[in-house]
Amino acid sequence: MPKGVPLPDSVPDDGLTTRQRRNLPVLAVHTGEGKGKSTAAFGMALRAWNQGFDVGVFQFVKSAKWKVGEEAAFRTLGQLHTENGVGGAVEWHKMGEGWSWTRKKGSDDDHAAAAAEGWQEIARRLETQAHRFYVLDEFTYPLKWGWVDVADVVRTLRDRPGNQHVVITGRDAPQALIDAADLVTGMTKVKHPMDAGRKGQRGIEW
Amino acid sequence: MPKGVPLPDSVPDDGLTTRQRRNLPVLAVHTGEGKGKSTAAFGMALRAWNQGFDVGVFQFVKSAKWKVGEEAAFRTLGQLHTENGVGGAVEWHKMGEGWSWTRKKGSDDDHAAAAAEGWQEIARRLETQAHRFYVLDEFTYPLKWGWVDVADVVRTLRDRPGNQHVVITGRDAPQALIDAADLVTGMTKVKHPMDAGRKGQRGIEW
Numbered sequence: 001m002p003k004g005v006p007l008p009d010s011v012p013d014d015g016l017t018t019r020q021r022r023n024l025p026v027l028a029v030h031t032g033e034g035k036g037k038s039t040a041a042f043g044m045a046l047r048a049w050n051q052g053f054d055v056g057v058f059q060f061v062k063s064a065k066w067k068v069g070e071e072a073a074f075r076t077l078g079q080l081h082t083e084n085g086v087g088g089a090v091e092w093h094k095m096g097e098g099w100s101w102t103r104k105k106g107s108d109d110d111h112a113a114a115a116a117e118g119w120q121e122i123a124r125r126l127e128t129q130a131h132r133f134y135v136l137d138e139f140t141y142p143l144k145w146g147w148v149d150v151a152d153v154v155r156t157l158r159d160r161p162g163n164q165h166v167v168i169t170g171r172d173a174p175q176a177l178i179d180a181a182d183l184v185t186g187m188t189k190v191k192h193p194m195d196a197g198r199k200g201q202r203g204i205e206w
Numbered sequence: 207m208p209k210g211v212p213l214p215d216s217v218p219d220d221g222l223t224t225r226q227r228r229n230l231p232v233l234a235v236h237t238g239e240g241k242g243k244s245t246a247a248f249g250m251a252l253r254a255w256n257q258g259f260d261v262g263v264f265q266f267v268k269s270a271k272w273k274v275g276e277e278a279a280f281r282t283l284g285q286l287h288t289e290n291g292v293g294g295a296v297e298w299h300k301m302g303e304g305w306s307w308t309r310k311k312g313s314d315d316d317h318a319a320a321a322a323e324g325w326q327e328i329a330r331r332l333e334t335q336a337h338r339f340y341v342l343d344e345f346t347y348p349l350k351w352g353w354v355d356v357a358d359v360v361r362t363l364r365d366r367p368g369n370q371h372v373v374i375t376g377r378d379a380p381q382a383l384i385d386a387a388d389l390v391t392g393m394t395k396v397k398h399p400m401d402a403g404r405k406g407q408r409g410i411e412w
Contacts, residue, residue: 024407026407029396030242031396032394034391034392035246035389035391036236036242036246036249036391036393038249039245039246039249039250039253040241040242040245040246040393041249042252043242043244043245043246043247043248043249043252043276046248046249046252046275046276046279047245047275047276047279050275050276050278050279050282051275051408069253069257070249070252070253070256072256073252073253073255073256073283073293076256076283076286076292076293077279080282080286086282087282178396178397182397183241183397183398184395184396184397184398185240185241185242185393185394185395186240186393186394186395186396187240187246187391187392187393187394188238188391188392188393188394189390189391189392190235190237190384190390190391190392191384191387191388191389191390192389201230201232202257
């Protein structure tokens, strides 16, 4: 542990050793109306990569929100792992890509099915401990829209084996997810350039 | 611009073309009591690196907060630039390292002098456009403690030449800095593992 990490105020009466407690899996949620929810999740993924953790990114909303810059950077990092053994492995998946999700046509039913299928794939990976660190980017939206069952997600996350860390981003995180999470941060918009009529910028927005 | 980037509600009457407006330098502030302020700043830096921007990181608080994981990852990214021409150049500086800042001994006067000197170095770099993207990590604290003059910082940032993006992180950002910023996000703690007596974890906290 690096020096200066703050110690908790009290030691919990949970029968665990400090070592066991340090190895608990973390479920983090970044929610709220402000910027930085996904960006902070990718910053965490970068840290996890640096620790040699196998990183899996699963994106649930299309287009600009596919975050091409982050994807390119993480593919480079994953390549570094494959070729030079530096950091951890990286997989990057767009849930629904190739299905109706990314096309103009297609009904909400198609989107819902794609989202549900995406979640089933993540559930399988959690069961087999396919990754050590998961980013479920903008996953709150299919939850909010009822495309994926919140109770199923909470149960699957609660019962996930091993020491798999999961970060979920998006506005309006359901209360049951917040209750299940270990770390929840709300990002609040204080001021945004678009308020002044500015558009998105290369290197800032993507 | 990737498809789906939201357009602003109105076009400002500032005499600028869309292209000029798109190339405006951004000053971002991540403040508030919650997690993710620095992590989101490093996520932005990752995106900037991917665009080939020259990235400079300047850290103002010591020890665990030196963020060894991010530093290692960004040094790897910088090396990729140097050796393979991928992404942008990266410099990572700990302001005050080697001075009193990192030692138990030394008075507040020493810390204040180190912080002021660190800021002077950043001001020189802004003047010469040494970087394209700056992270001033935990820089709000020397401002809050009066070690660095807020008015001087705001003036220097406002008058910086070219198209240099700056992200400043830390709690209690001074109002004058918030007023000067283009993008301000407040990170709010909703729930934290340490509330449950958990300690920091490898791959999560560092």
